[in-house]
Amino acid sequence: MLNIDSVEKGLVIDHIKAGKAMEIYHYLNLDKMDCSVAIIKNAKSKKYGKKDIIKVENNLDMDFKVLGFIDPNITINIIDNSVIIDKINLELPHEVENVVKCKNPRCISSIEQEIVHKFRLADKEKEIYRCVYCDTAYDKK
Amino acid sequence: MLKGKSLIEPMDLTLAELDEILKLADEIIQDPAAYADRCKGKVLATLFYEPSTRTRLSFESAMLRLGGSVMGFSSAESSSAAKGESVADTIRTVACYADIAAMRHPKEGAPMVAAMYANIPVINAGDGGHQHPTQTLTDLLTIKTLKGKLNNFTIGLCGDLKFGRTVHSLIKALSRYENIKFVLISPDELRVPDYIREEILMKNGIEFMEVERLENVIGQLDVLYMTRVQKERFFNEADYVRLKDSYIVDNKKMSNAKNDMILMHPLPRVNEISVEVDSDPRAAYFTQAKCGMFVRMALIMKLLGVE
Numbered sequence: 001m002l003n004i005d006s007v008e009k010g011l012v013i014d015h016i017k018a019g020k021a022m023e024i025y026h027y028l029n030l031d032k033m034d035c036s037v038a039i040i041k042n043a044k045s046k047k048y049g050k051k052d053i054i055k056v057e058n059n060l061d062m063d064f065k066v067l068g069f070i071d072p073n074i075t076i077n078i079i080d081n082s083v084i085i086d087k088i089n090l091e092l093p094h095e096v097e098n099v100v101k102c103k104n105p106r107c108i109s110s111i112e113q114e115i116v117h118k119f120r121l122a123d124k125e126k127e128i129y130r131c132v133y134c135d136t137a138y139d140k141k
Numbered sequence: 142m143l144k145g146k147s148l149i150e151p152m153d154l155t156l157a158e159l160d161e162i163l164k165l166a167d168e169i170i171q172d173p174a175a176y177a178d179r180c181k182g183k184v185l186a187t188l189f190y191e192p193s194t195r196t197r198l199s200f201e202s203a204m205l206r207l208g209g210s211v212m213g214f215s216s217a218e219s220s221s222a223a224k225g226e227s228v229a230d231t232i233r234t235v236a237c238y239a240d241i242a243a244m245r246h247p248k249e250g251a252p253m254v255a256a257m258y259a260n261i262p263v264i265n266a267g268d269g270g271h272q273h274p275t276q277t278l279t280d281l282l283t284i285k286t287l288k289g290k291l292n293n294f295t296i297g298l299c300g301d302l303k304f305g306r307t308v309h310s311l312i313k314a315l316s317r318y319e320n321i322k323f324v325l326i327s328p329d330e331l332r333v334p335d336y337i338r339e340e341i342l343m344k345n346g347i348e349f350m351e352v353e354r355l356e357n358v359i360g361q362l363d364v365l366y367m368t369r370v371q372k373e374r375f376f377n378e379a380d381y382v383r384l385k386d387s388y389i390v391d392n393k394k395m396s397n398a399k400n401d402m403i404l405m406h407p408l409p410r411v412n413e414i415s416v417e418v419d420s421d422p423r424a425a426y427f428t429q430a431k432c433g434m435f436v437r438m439a440l441i442m443k444l445l446g447v448e
Binding site for chain 1: 227228229246247248249250251253254268269270271336339340
């Protein structure tokens with residue numbers, strides 16, 4: 001088992017679907033932050049077989065809503081003094097803005113300058129989001 | 142209250158608001174002269190980024206018959222869009238000159254963007270293959286005028302149900318009325334999109350059936366709504382040859398339809414309704430075109446808050 005220092009203050013993003021860690025790294029703009037970040041890929045998981053984990057030190061100021069859009073099964077542990085002080089279970093957000101872009105070439109968002117790329121939850125059970133402008137479903141796969 | 146609102150998709154309207162518009166349209170039909178100067182001094186901008194005959198002319202005719210004036214453009218080439226101007230900038234400029242705007246745009250969602258930036262009501266006059274709410278209002282007014290109700294009937298929608306935006310909007314709008322049964326008639330490759338079937342029909346427990354041939358079901362219908370099936374939409378020539386005649390209404394097929402069925406079509410038609418059917422009293426498509434003007438008159442009055 002790979003050993004990575006535990007986080008003293010920060011957060012641990014757990015139960016990430018194996019292979020999705022880098023996607024989340026970019027969604028959360030972690031590449032632009034100067035805090036320590038550890039990415040663990042293909043860790044053993046009782047629930048999923050294998051999973052990814054991201055550990056972030058000294059930074060709690062993030063838009064977790066976005067993570068619910070990417071994968072609502074992700075859990076977030078807030079760490080202080082090396083102990084978990086809070087656990088956040090994510091849910092599907094009603095709306096997401098400027099996270100992903102509509103892939104429909106006929107959508108106004110493909111040409112309009114400075115438009116807010118917005119998706120709204122259309123079907124909670126099937127986790128279907130639709131572009132607010134053209135109703136095209138966003139394929140999360 | 143509809144005053145100041147925009148109409149981007151049919152579901153923007155509550156059932157009460159929809160009924161309010163249809164009721165006013167009916168009153169205008171009864172006495173058009175009484176409404177001849179209700180919009181005097183008001184200006185409608187028709188912003189048509191792609192060509193249209195019926196929709197643009199019916200909007201212009203509607204405003205002129207209300208005593209108002211009309212300005213605008215009828216192609217993107219004759220507007221600042223040709224110079225690369227955004228929809229947001231165009232509408233904010235137009236809003237300085239007009240009291241209300243109708244917009245047709247090839248990009249889906251463009252009228253919604255316009256409505257977000259405008260301080261005047263914006264009416265979606267068709268955005269790509271997406272929505273065409275005033276066609277839906279037209280269709281509802283036609284059914285209400287000719288059948289006397291918007292509930293308890295069986296409607297057949299026939300032709301290209303996959304790409305036909307008028308069909309999608311009409312299904313959504315009718316799904317809110319009681320006891321409407323849908324018969325969806327199309328070749329397999331042109332069936333309604335999954336989201337219409339799953340998120341509208343199945344989710345709301347609405348009775349519907351999907352069939353391939355019109356001649357097998359025409360006798361069950363109270364309303365038949367035809368749309369055009371283009372040859373290039375078929376995956377193969379063999380299917381096209383096998384099915385093409387099934388999507389053409391002629392006197393022979395009409396002889397098996399109910400005596401009080403109404404035959405609708407958003408127009409323009411090509412060959413999906415034979416000219417011989419035009420003289421059949423059940424042919425409603427030109428009445429439909431007229432209803433389009435009256436319902437736009439009612440809509441303009443309501444959105445402007447004109448009494």
